[in-house]
Amino acid sequence: MAAATAAATLVLAACNGGSDDVDPDPDGPDQTVGEAGEGDDETGEPGAAGGEFTIYNCEPQNLQTGSSSEVCGSKVLDQLYSGLTSIDYDSGEVVGVVASDWETEDAQNWTFTIRDDFTFHNGDPVTAQTFVDTWNWIVNPDNGQTQGAFFDKIEGYQEVVDGDATEMSGLSAPDDTTLEITLSEPFSPFPAQLSYTAFYPLPEVAFEDIAAFQEAPIGNGRYQMDGEWVHNVEIAMTRYEDWPGDSPGLADRIVWTIYSDVNTAYLDVQAGALDILDGIPPERLATVDQEFPDQYQEDQTSSFTYLGFPLYQEEFQDPDIRHALSMAVDRQTIIDTIFNGAREPATGVIPPVLPEYRGDACNYCDFDAETARQMYEDAGGPSELTIYFNSGAGHEEWTEAVANMWQQNLPIDSISFESLEFAQYLDLHDEEVVTGPYRLGWVLSYPSPQYAMEPLYGTGADSNYARYSNEEFDSLIDQANAEADEDTAAELYQQAEDILLEDMPVIPLWYETRTTVHSTNVDNIVVDPRTFVRVEQVEVTSG
Structure with a gap:
């Protein structure tokens, strides 16, 4: 995501997602917020339990809750763990999971009541102190967790980061079922943010050796690991029978089958060797209704695709160069010819699933080749470019189309391409070795414009790969x-x-309508706004 790619930021990988209309629900002052209810983010009616199925995934960068910043890992962690809160995607409301309820009078001082019936898969209890210990461990820079910045609003965060303290002063657990949190400033979306992957609880054993722990994580979610993560092959999980929520998973067993090429996955669904593929290759969109007449669906998502600029490179520091490159792309033509219309041209960075969306927000997103050429020439734009994208995810054709438009409409002599599998691709950005426009995407881990912008563009944010600052x-x-x-x-x-x-540190390109195909072995496929298939709701109909 997860992320946003992933709240914490779910960076969009091989799977690019979409969403139903979801309204953010920031909790204002003087409010007591929600009962736990069903304690999950269900969409759809309960179905028949039992059986097993396979579902497409790309190789995760890691399976560490404190370092997962992309959907490949976050989709798995979403089932292995349960957080304090979750999002009900039918209503857009924040609901309790491990937290039964919470209170605040000023959006700065929060008290969460913790249920006493959640355990980790090894039987250890999940208490208020569990969250205190987990969050302090993630923020401690000695532990190398990349998502620590998501805790920056908790009082005492900076002292821990600077090495002046070992614990955040804003966290306390007076007893097993009371978690008190003091923020450094009011933050109304806080309960929604707590649904994000980084805020999941960890058992004590995780702190002994996180690298070894992530090979077979011990969570507190609906599903538990079935063996170890078989890298580049599969991640298997079975239903955790002691999960205390009201809506446990339906299938007995789920296998996340890892592919490096989404086209291979598509063919495997056709052959019955894979049950679910979400985010089919763009070139299959024109024929999917013929190849899967009764086994495909389209879902609007919050998925936002963009081309970012490494602003640490001198040639991209003039905003007019970035404006010109944006106006030189005919988004609608690419959407019609490559995506068979299954995208919507982006007019900003806030997606249409949020009420804050505006269809006319961007002044430089309309195609205008003549203005773009003049602006690029006046700004002294580079005559050679390299475009970066993650391989095996269906991005080759549209990035080539963008390159052709740039060469046709701008004084650019040559464009080359660099691509890697997604996990290694993100390493390039972490190491700041990207030298040209790069493809990435973002999904809303929770429905708020804060998450659509701050994790990606806030100064110093972990997923701010452009290194933008304003x-x-x-x-x-x-x-x-x-x-x-x-x-x-x-x-x-x-x-x-x-x-x-x-x-314009990034060029907004399009929002995605996600197309999912499935075998006859499964039914009740629900795709949420994060682009996640709600695997706990999938019904196995045969076998």
Whole structure:
């Protein structure tokens, strides 16, 4: 994601996702927020239990809750773990899972009541202190967890990062079922943010050797590992019978089958060797209704695809160069010819599934070849480019189309391509060795414009691969986060988006309608706004 690619940021990998209309539900001051209810984020009616099925996945970068920043790993962790909260994607509301309820009077001081019936898969209890210990461990830089920045709003975070403290002063557990959290500033979306992967609890055994632990993680979710992670082959899990929620998983066993090429996965579904593939290859969109007449579906998602700029490279520091490259792309033509219409041209970075979306937010997203050429020439844009993308995920054809448009519409002599499998591709960005425009995507781990922007473009954010920084943007995001009135917060988020689109550290390309195909072995396929198949709801109909 997960992420956003992934809240924490779910960076979009081989699977690019979409969403139903989902409204953010920031909790304002003087509110007592929700009962646990069913304690999950269900969509759809309960079905028949039993059986097993296989589902496509790409090789995760890791299976560490504190370091997972992409959907390949986060989809698996979403089943192995249960967090304090989750999102009900029917209503867009935050619901309790491990937390039964929570209270705040000022959106800065929070008290969560923890259920006493959750255990890890090894039988250890999940208590309020479990969350305190897990979060402090993730934030401690000595432990090398990349998602620690998601805790930056908790009081005492910076002291731990700087090495002046070993624990965040804003966390305490007076007893096993009471978790008290003090933030450094008001943050209304906090309960929604806690649904993100980084905030899942870890058992004590994880802290002994996280590299070894991630080979067979011990979680507290609906499903538990069945053996170890077989790299580049599969990740298998079985239903955890002692999970105390009201809606446990239906299937007895789920196998995440790992592919390096989504086309191979598509052929395997046709042959009956794979049960579910979400995010089919673009070239199959025109014929999927003939090849899977009764076994395919389309779901709108929050998936947002963009081309980013490594702003640490001198040739991309002039915003007019970035504006020109954006205006030189005919998005609709690519969508019609390559995606068979299964995309929507992006007009900003806030997706249409959120009420803060505006169809006219971007001044540089309309195709205008003449203006783009003049602007590029005046700004002295580079005559040679390298485009980066992750391989095996169906991005080859459209990145080539973008390159052709740039060479046709701008004074660019040559364009080359660099691609790697997704896990290694993200390493390139972490190491800041990308030298040209790069393809990435983002999905909303929780439905808030804060998550659509801050993790990707906030100064110093882990998934800010462009290394973009703007003090006014950061300030507006902070103001919106602290605002109790939803309408006022929406206006502030939109003002922040305006600054972002003027600076244009990334070129917004399109929002995805996700196409999923499946075998006759399964039914009740539900795809949520994060692009996640709700595997716990899948019904096995045969075998």
